[in-house]
Amino acid sequence: MSSELRDFNSNSFYAYLTEGKLMGIRCKRCTQLSVEPRPLCPSCHASDIEWHEYSGTGYLSTFTCISIVPVRMEQKGYGRNNPYCSGVITLTEGPRISARLSQVDASNPQTIKSGMSLRIDFNEIDTDNPILTFCPD
Amino acid sequence: MVASTRRRQLGRSVSVIGVGMSQFGAFKEKTSRDLFVEAFQDLMNNLDEGLDVEDIECGYLGNYSSDLFEGQGHTAPIIADWIGITPTPVTRIENACASSGSALREGIMAIASGMYDVVLVGGVEKMTSLPTEGVTDVLATAADCIYEVPAGLTFPGIYGAIAKAHMDRYETNLNHLLKVGIKNHNNGSLNPNAQFNVTIKQMMERRQARAEQRGESVPEWRDELAFLNDPTSNPWVAWPLRLYDCAPITDGASCLLLTSSEIASNFTQKPVQIVGTGQATGRPLHAAEELTSLSAAKHASSQAYQMAGITAQDVQVAEVHDCFTIAEIIASEDLGFFEPGAGPRAVDEGRTSLTGDRPINTSGGLKSKGHPVGASGVAQVIEVFHQLRGEAGLRQLPNPDLEVGLTHNVGGTGGTCVVNIFRRG
Numbered sequence: 001m002s003s004e005l006r007d008f009n010s011n012s013f014y015a016y017l018t019e020g021k022l023m024g025i026r027c028k029r030c031t032q033l034s035v036e037p038r039p040l041c042p043s044c045h046a047s048d049i050e051w052h053e054y055s056g057t058g059y060l061s062t063f064t065c066i067s068i069v070p071v072r073m074e075q076k077g078y079g080r081n082n083p084y085c086s087g088v089i090t091l092t093e094g095p096r097i098s099a100r101l102s103q104v105d106a107s108n109p110q111t112i113k114s115g116m117s118l119r120i121d122f123n124e125i126d127t128d129n130p131i132l133t134f135c136p137d
Numbered sequence: 138m139v140a141s142t143r144r145r146q147l148g149r150s151v152s153v154i155g156v157g158m159s160q161f162g163a164f165k166e167k168t169s170r171d172l173f174v175e176a177f178q179d180l181m182n183n184l185d186e187g188l189d190v191e192d193i194e195c196g197y198l199g200n201y202s203s204d205l206f207e208g209q210g211h212t213a214p215i216i217a218d219w220i221g222i223t224p225t226p227v228t229r230i231e232n233a234c235a236s237s238g239s240a241l242r243e244g245i246m247a248i249a250s251g252m253y254d255v256v257l258v259g260g261v262e263k264m265t266s267l268p269t270e271g272v273t274d275v276l277a278t279a280a281d282c283i284y285e286v287p288a289g290l291t292f293p294g295i296y297g298a299i300a301k302a303h304m305d306r307y308e309t310n311l312n313h314l315l316k317v318g319i320k321n322h323n324n325g326s327l328n329p330n331a332q333f334n335v336t337i338k339q340m341m342e343r344r345q346a347r348a349e350q351r352g353e354s355v356p357e358w359r360d361e362l363a364f365l366n367d368p369t370s371n372p373w374v375a376w377p378l379r380l381y382d383c384a385p386i387t388d389g390a391s392c393l394l395l396t397s398s399e400i401a402s403n404f405t406q407k408p409v410q411i412v413g414t415g416q417a418t419g420r421p422l423h424a425a426e427e428l429t430s431l432s433a434a435k436h437a438s439s440q441a442y443q444m445a446g447i448t449a450q451d452v453q454v455a456e457v458h459d460c461f462t463i464a465e466i467i468a469s470e471d472l473g474f475f476e477p478g479a480g481p482r483a484v485d486e487g488r489t490s491l492t493g494d495r496p497i498n499t500s501g502g503l504k505s506k507g508h509p510v511g512a513s514g515v516a517q518v519i520e521v522f523h524q525l526r527g528e529a530g531l532r533q534l535p536n537p538d539l540e541v542g543l544t545h546n547v548g549g550t551g552g553t554c555v556v557n558i559f560r561r562g
Contacts, residue, residue: 062299064297064298064375064378068293070273098284099288132288
């Protein structure tokens with residue numbers, strides 16, 4: 001489907017992700033950028049929205065290493081003896097988003113540093129069940 | 138004038154005339170309705186002048202997720218039936234862990250509007266019907282299920298990320314978090330309704346005694362902090378948060394009766410007046426203005442202070458939403474008790490303990506008293522009610538001029554915050 005025709009919603013967001021693109025929105029009226037596509041600008045409430053492709057780079061703002069895991073992550077083999085890392089990433093373009101972190105040692109959180117440069121890790125994004133994932137750049 | 142800064146007043150004054158709660162804990166055999174009946178009986182048995190059940194005109198019930206925990210939706214009329222008040226209208230209010238804080242606001246407004254004189258407000262949650270992983274999943278539905286939960290974030294995970302941001306920005310360390318837990322368990326050990334009414338030191342000594350009984354090697358810990366820093370006794374949940382940084386999974390119910398202040402003296406000589414109320418919403422952590430603060434708490438408290446005509450410095454006792462130890466620290470900053478970043482030092486200096494100048498969570502907080510999510514907001518009010526009336530037993534604050542108390546109830550990770558302010562008399 002042509003990108004101009006896609007609805008500004010989460011289905012489109014995750015569909016783009018499986019195609020190797022991190023797509024968010026830009027408000028044409030106030031120029032505010034948002035990662036989560038939505039039909040109304042969260043800043044000025046205008047509905048004059050366009051797609052915006054993000055570079056997929058940024059830095060780690062904060063994170064956690066999770067040992068008591070939800071059922072979905074337990075099924076992937078994570079748990080008390082195999083924690084995983086998730087965090088908040090500030091994208092180079094400014095907005096923040098929550099994401100998983102790959103290629104870090106979640107059993108040793110001291111080795112993971114807030115502020116570290118990250119890039120989106122498309123190799124880790126499963127096309128059937130896409131999860132936004134970043135890795136050290 | 139901008140709507141968000143307009144000074145609001147209640148149409149008429151509202152008072153709390155009585156409170157009741159069930160035992161908080163893990164009760165395999167009890168359902169929501171059993172728990173609520175227990176709280177309701179406690180309320181009715183402890184009203185100073187008694188009340189005819191038929192005088193209750195309306196009710197609001199805070200409940201987060203009886204649907205997912207018990208497979209029961211439409212909980213309010215069932216509870217109404219079980220306490221024998223049908224056909225009185227009762228409405229369930231859902232705002233995650235702030236459900237009964239929000240229910241209380243609805244009750245306040247129902248009386249302030251002039252429509253009702255006597256309103257029942259309560260909360261209930263039956264959580265132990267699911268295993269820990271299942272509870273983790275249910276609690277995670279209070280976060281953004283499209284942009285936060287798929288990223289692997291759990292409820293403790295999001296607060297863990299907030300704690301890490303606080304540690305990066307200020308001088309906060311892991312021991313500050315643990316000391317909040319020690320303080321709240323010290324308070325909870327004096328609360329007979331608490332789920333864990335034991336100190337951390339007592340828990341440590343019990344573990345040592347158990348090991349000795351079994352003929353195992355007895356672990357040696359220098360003190361409670363050493364016990365809490367040992368990953369075998371206090372495992373990680375969502376680094377930098379450990380088991381003892383998290384409120385427990387709890388079954389429980391709480392309730393209270395509101396009346397218009399003008400008729401409160403018909404029911405008690407010691408009513409507690411609601412002088413300020415505020416509520417606000419916030420965005421998911423990644424979209425929040427700051428990673429070290431809940432903006433909804435700042436907005437809600439500023440509304441409540443303004444309505445009450447007081448400042449943070451006038452609050453003498455506060456129950457804040459310590460679903461995690463870090464949550465108490467940021468609450469103490471968001472409410473204006475301490476400057477941003479000064480919360481951890483205040484804990485170190487004992488300022489928030491029973492004998493400090495800023496007592497917080499005298500009940501033991503969610504951490505020690507327990508956190509049946511839908512019941513917690515009203516349970517906080519119960520503690521403030523007892524403290525202001527001088528009826529808090531062994532944990533009664535020594536201040537003879539105790540007049541002003543505050544409750545701070547958070548839904549999710551700051552999606553909702555409700556702040557209420559109370560005054561004796």
